[in-house]
Amino acid sequence: MDARAIIAKVRDRQSPTTEELRWFANGLASGAVSDAQAGAFAMAALLNGLGEEGRIALTLGMRDSGDVLKWRMDGPVMDKHSTGGVGDCVSLILAPALAACGVFVPMISGRGLGHTGGTLDKMEAIPGVTAQISEAELRRIVAKVGCAVVGATGSIAPADKRLYAVRDVCAAVESVDLITASILSKKLAAGLEGLILDVKVGTGAFMKTPDEARALARSLVDTANGAACPTAAMITDMNEPLAPTLGNALEVATCLEVMGGDRLAAPRLFDLTVALGGRLLALAGGAEGEGEEKIRAAIESGAAMDRFAQMVFEMGGPPDMDKDWRTHLPDAPFVVPVPAPEAGMVSGWNGQALGLAVVGLGGGRQVETDKVDPAVGLSATIPLGREVQKGDPIAFVHARRDDDAARAVAEVQAAVSIGGADPDHPLVHERIDP
Structure with missing residues (x-):
């Protein structure tokens, strides 16, 4: 295998083999591929694309460059990913709602990027919560509570961490193929049996036009299913904030209001959470209408709040977030x-x-x-x-x-x-x- 030959193929609009792209991904993780070679590959992929087979091969190679979790649970292991927006705190409600419906959710999330908020920053707005935990702790919390919203360890998709940093400094972030491989390599490394994707479009999204959002959503869905992970997507609106609050503790407070029974605190947030959760439960084999009803009931009954409070406590937070959360969240002067x-x-x-x-x-x-x-x-x-x-x-x-x-x-x-x-x-x- 030769990094230069693989880069030349992408440059010349030829298709590297599956074995070549997997070798290149491992080389990113091991250091066998230099920064210059990684940058050249990223730019060639941005300009010429990798094709569907190449995208799947790169995604799986990046997934397999580190640890890949395997689960033995008495229910499906599933997750959701959003491409990012403002006032988008669906994950904080959906993960515990899914757990209340018998789904196990090892949600590996990220921090804020550009103008968009980060799920980990929101979790860590709760005093005491630590989102960077070990694999052993992740397994313990998911088994006990049904969900955990955490950051990736250094051993999860290390090839992606390397390539992402290079893309950022060589103006190659916008490649649909590389965005797809970046998102899915981390999600697939979590050992998922199903995934729902929330692809945002509008003034508050990275994808500003329907065509851009559709191209990314199609790429993500086709690649994930090609990698044997049942996956669907929704293209959702980000021309106004999803919730009326923006900012980490403020968004956590809004989620707790919704889980506490006040769906009118953020009706668009509530409705989208129900839609995404229902679609994910349908991927697990249920009827979609039934799935939406289960998610709605989990939120309105307080079951999602109970799971959220348990998760927070297991991650180092206070034991009473379901009762006295207003006393725990920080206020601005x-x-x-x-x-x-x-x-x-x-x-x-x-x-x-x-x-x-x-x-x-x-x-x-x-x-x-x-x-x-x-x-x-x-x-x-x-x-x-x-x-x-x-x-x-x-x-x-x-x-x-x-x-x-x-x-x-x-x-x-x-x-x-x-x-x-x-x-x-x-x-x-x-x-x-x-």
Whole structure:
């Protein structure tokens, strides 16, 4: 095997063999492939693609570059992945709801990326919770509770960690083939028997157009099923925040309100959680309508809240998150309304700008070493289609300092569109089935 020959094939629009791509993935993990070769491969894949067989081979090679978990449970082992958005905290409700339905969910998640929030940062907004745990602890918690939302260990898909870092510095992040391999190598390494993908589209998503989202969703579904993991996807709307809150502790609070019985605290969040969970239970062999009813019942009965509280406690958090969660989550010292700049109907949100406003408050990372402030963010962001008068609050800024709050107020005002046609953004744009 020769890295240069494999790179040349991709450069010349030829197809490397399955064995060559698996060798290249192992070389990324072992160091046999240099940074220069990894960068050249990434750029060639971005420009020319790998084809479906090549994408599957690279994904499996990256999966097998480290540990691959195997489970012996008395129920299906399944998971969900979102491509990222703002106010997207589905995982915190869906994982315990699935556990309450008899599914085992070893949810390996990530941290905030760009303007989007990270599930691990949200979990660690709860005092005492540690999301980076050992494989032994992951197995213990999943067996006991049914779910655990954790970070990947260094032994999970190490080839992806190496290639991702190289892609980031050589302008090759946008390759659909490499995005697919990156996402799925980590998910498949968790030993899943089924996966539901939430591919976001709109102003708050990485994929801004339906065609971009559809291409990624199709690639993910075809590759995962080609790797023998039953998988489906939904293309869902991110032209406004999924929940009315953005920021780590604020989103956790919203999830707890929903699991505590107040679905109107975030109706779009509730509805999407039910839709994704129902589709996943259908992949496990159930009827889809029945699956949605089971997820809905798990949330409304309090069963999801019970599982969430158990998971938090097992991960080092307080023992009473199902009862006294308001006393545990951090608060920002400055809470400031954002006045509507004019009267009219709220017709649009620039979701990316909203996410960046939260990052600017300290709720995300501008460089890798930044420490995230869990208390800051936005709350009560007004939904699309709502009429407002000039000066009415369209959101509230939660800030550590008053000057940060003032800057964020201006950024949120710049991110809203008032006036124009009544927006028509269905929550689920399209389903992508195997």
